[in-house]
Amino acid sequence: MNQYRKDIDKIYQKILKIVGKGKSYTQNYYDLIDEVISFGQYELLQDVLATKFKIDLRTYATIDDFKKTSFKKLSSYTESKSNQNLESLYVSKSVYTLGTQFFDVITSQYLGDIKQYNTSTISQALEIYTFFPQYMKDGIPSFINSPLKTVNYKTDNIVYYGEKLYQCSQNYTWNKDNKITPTFSNYWYEVYPGTQSLQNIENVSLSIYDKYSYSIDILRNYYYISYSNNNYLVSNYIDEYFE
Numbered sequence: 001m002n003q004y005r006k007d008i009d010k011i012y013q014k015i016l017k018i019v020g021k022g023k024s025y026t027q028n029y030y031d032l033i034d035e036v037i038s039f040g041q042y043e044l045l046q047d048v049l050a051t052k053f054k055i056d057l058r059t060y061a062t063i064d065d066f067k068k069t070s071f072k073k074l075s076s077y078t079e080s081k082s083n084q085n086l087e088s089l090y091v092s093k094s095v096y097t098l099g100t101q102f103f104d105v106i107t108s109q110y111l112g113d114i115k116q117y118n119t120s121t122i123s124q125a126l127e128i129y130t131f132f133p134q135y136m137k138d139g140i141p142s143f144i145n146s147p148l149k150t151v152n153y154k155t156d157n158i159v160y161y162g163e164k165l166y167q168c169s170q171n172y173t174w175n176k177d178n179k180i181t182p183t184f185s186n187y188w189y190e191v192y193p194g195t196q197s198l199q200n201i202e203n204v205s206l207s208i209y210d211k212y213s214y215s216i217d218i219l220r221n222y223y224y225i226s227y228s229n230n231n232y233l234v235s236n237y238i239d240e241y242f243e
Helices: 003-019 023-038 042-052 063-092 134-139 208-226
Strands: 095-098 101-104 110-117 125-129 151-153 158-161 164-168 172-174 188-190 196-201
Touching (some): 003 023, 023 042, 023 063, 063 095, 063 208, 110 208, 125 208, 196 208
Antiparallel strands (some): 101 110, 110 125, 125 196, 158 164, 164 188
């Protein structure tokens, strides 16, 4: 690649990075255009806009006119390009989405939610949620409280009880002499669907692509480490609920 093509790509990437952060970075975009022109790169800017964004700079009466009217158009372009890149990312990560929900392609296992939002200072931050929605009830065991059974509940077991989701906080054995249910018990705590988990991804130096890539990895790691071994002993055999 010759130097001129490198310069075009450099300015193109700068525009993408700034415009992709949203309206709060409009002034940064204006400053970038002024900086390029001040360095005597007006023709280079023309070529960037023509080859990368299909915009003819000559159709604008002044640079100010161009700046004021082009940001929205460039935002639509970068959003479209970002969506295309994210679709490719999902394929590479073997996940698919329904709204904000993420699922494993092979097993259709629900992994969690990733929600995008804007802040006053940081554009396109992500919130990661890991919780089990009601429609997954068939994939989660119900709490066994039969007086005829002995059940060894283990720390981090997930169960349904009374239409609510509970996680075991410490090992104990259910039997006819030790009938501890999840309700009003120090051995269990309720998991509230929709409760924010783990962390927000707000690193301004990361692209939205990198934020989603990192977030998907977190969903997978959190699910498989914390919940993939949701086993407990019933009459000396092990039921594998998550494999």
